[in-house]
Amino acid sequence: MKKSSKKKIILIAGGTGGHVSPAISLSENLLKDPTKEVYYLTDKRGKKYFDQVESSFLYQINSSSPYRKSRKETFLFPFKIFSGFIKSLVILRRISPSVIIAFGGYTSIPPCLAGYILRIPIIIHEQNAIMGRANRLLSNFANNITVSFHNTKSIKLNFKDKITYVGLPLRNQIVKYRKSNFEYKRNKKLNILIIGGSQGSRAFTDIIPKVISYLPNSIRKEIKLFQNCNVGDEKILENIYSSLNIDHEIKNFFQDIGYYINQADLIIARAGANTVFEICTIGRASILIPLSTSIDSDQYHNASFLNDTGASIFYDESVINLNDFAKKLEVLFKDTIKIEQMAKHAYECNIDIGNRKFIEIIENNYL
Incomplete structure (x- = not known):
């Protein structure tokens, strides 16, 4: 099989739609460039959100959270993370991406640790106004920390040089409804x-x-x-x-x-x-x-x-x-x-739709 000459990017998002939606939005914009190829890593819970993605570009890995109510899940957490880490090593070696982009949650931990060992550049994105626990850990290994909100809380001061405000990637089905000027007319009901x-x-x-x-x-x-x-x-x-x-x-x-x-x-x-x-x-x-x-x-x-x-x-x-x-x-x-x-x-809130700035970081630094 002929090896693809396209620039390969891996997006990691699992768990809830909150992590997956910005990843899908970013991929839609990345794939407008035919020289790019996007692969996805997710977990069992997140897989249902990728129903439009070709199976050859989608990989499922084991993941878990140590904060689940189930004692069984808490006990199995390190084993699932290790299993996900081993599978991620295999996947990353096979794909050999130019960059990994992770959207938080514990699904991001195994592939990011594998990417760090393989010396693949890592970008993490924090969607919320306060950084989540998984991203706090991964901040130690990331080349870039991208955020949705200005003044995102719970980021260590020694990582300030890694931080770039990009906003949140949103899909076109939302963005197309934004008017150039504010418009509102109350409905009859x-x-x-x-x-x-x-x-x-x-x-x-x-x-x-x-x-x-x-x-x-x-x-x-x-x-x-x-x-x-x-x-x-x-x-x-x-x-x-x-x-x-x-x-x-x-x-x-x-x-x-x-x-x-x-x-x-x-x-x-x-x-x-x-x-x-x-x-x-x-x-x-x-x-x-x-x-x-x-x-x-x-x-x-x-x-x-x-x-x-x-x-x-x-x-x-x-x-x-x-x-x-x-x-x-x-x-x-x-x-x-x-x-x-x-x-x-x-x-009029001070927000940014993050696709453009995100892509600039990727293209200017890693492709």
Whole structure:
């Protein structure tokens, strides 16, 4: 078989969609150049997000987190990491990439350690406003540390010369909805988009209908809900909202999420980095409820970024008062100017869509 002369790049992302989505976005832009070839390393959980990738370019490795609730998983952690490391060595030797780009999470550890031993340059990317534990470890081995937020927390001072602010790579299905100037026009019915993300939909199935039930009937008739949920919860939500006389659209997954964000007046969501950047890119008002189980409170810091600009209302899931939440919704329903101001603040947030800067680093230093 003739050896490919293309410049080879390996992207590593696994676990949740929060790690995988920016990797896929970056790859879409890298592959616009026919001289580049992109390979992907992921774990069992992350593989489902790469359904559009040819199998010959996708490799699955063992990985785990030491912070899982299961004692068995904690015990198996070092063995899975070692297994993933050995397989990564084999894969990297076979592909011989010019650079490795890792998007955090414990899936990144085995291939990055293997790459370091093989002297392959490593770029890590931190999506959140606070650096995760895996990336803190990998900062010791990385040639470049790229970040989504200015002043990302928990990065050691002695790594400051490695840090480059690039923003967060976003897919074209989001970016295409950003206007050159801020635009917002309220819908006849108040469109509320509810997105729980890859980890948080089930709690929203419980919380949001209860909040909506506290609203006066006069307001319930004037809103439309668009909500994503876990598989199996669709009928539960449809039955509840029908009984409340609420116009609704329930889906397990919104294929074109950019369209729904663009059509929304208000977004109720978790505070993963992708969600925050998508809200800012299009410019919409939001109520953010950070995932309370995140180990490093990364979603709390992401939500604080938007809340501090006046673009969002912040709720702590552990102490949330449903009646108070409903009153906030009622106030926003009656205050179109407030919703527009929040949306404009989101649009004007100091963020960057990271594809261009990311590619400049790769091309100027490693290809």
